[in-house]
Amino acid sequence: xxxxxxxxxxxxxxxxxxxxxxxxxxxxxxxxxxxxxxxxxxxxxxxxxxxxxxxxxxxxxxxxxxxxxxxxxxxxxxxxxxxxxxxxxxxxxxxxxxxxxxxxxxxxxxxx
Numbered sequence: 180x181x182x183x184x185x186x187x188x189x190x191x192x193x194x195x196x197x198x199x200x201x202x203x204x205x206x207x208x209x210x211x212x213x214x215x216x217x218x219x220x221x222x223x224x225x226x227x228x229x230x231x232x233x234x235x236x237x238x239x240x241x242x243x244x245x246x247x248x249x250x251x252x253x254x255x256x257x258x259x260x261x262x263x264x265x266x267x268x269x270x271x272x273x274x275x276x277x278x279x280x281x282x283x284x285x286x287x288x289x290x291x
Contacts, residue, residue, distance in 0.1 A: 196250055204247025211240040241267070 196204075215233045218224060224232060245251040245267065251260050 196247065200247055204243055207243045207247070208240065211236055211243060241271070 215236050218229060218232055223229075245264065249263065251263060
């Protein structure tokens with residue numbers, strides 16, 4: 180019998196990750212979550228550089244999630260890769276713009 184769970188390709192052509200790739204992705208995700216926290220708590224940079232470093236580490240975190248967990252790089256059809264990436268950008272943009280809009284609205288309504 181062959182194992183269908185180890186780096187198998189299903190009928191739709193999308194590859195599944197190995198345990199090694201999931202472990203690497205998990206460790207990178209943990210590091211990319213702890214690192215910005217340590218930067219902020221220990222005041223390792225000036226305020227502007229803290230924000231820039233958090234944004235850069237967030238983008239790297241997004242790429243790690245897309246590659247290691249969503250297998251964006253192992254898809255057999257590049258059109259689906261592009262659509263998944265564009266949808267991810269759309270969701271992130273909606274969340275960020277919405278959060279900024281809500282905070283700005285709260286600040287405007289709470290300040291007299």
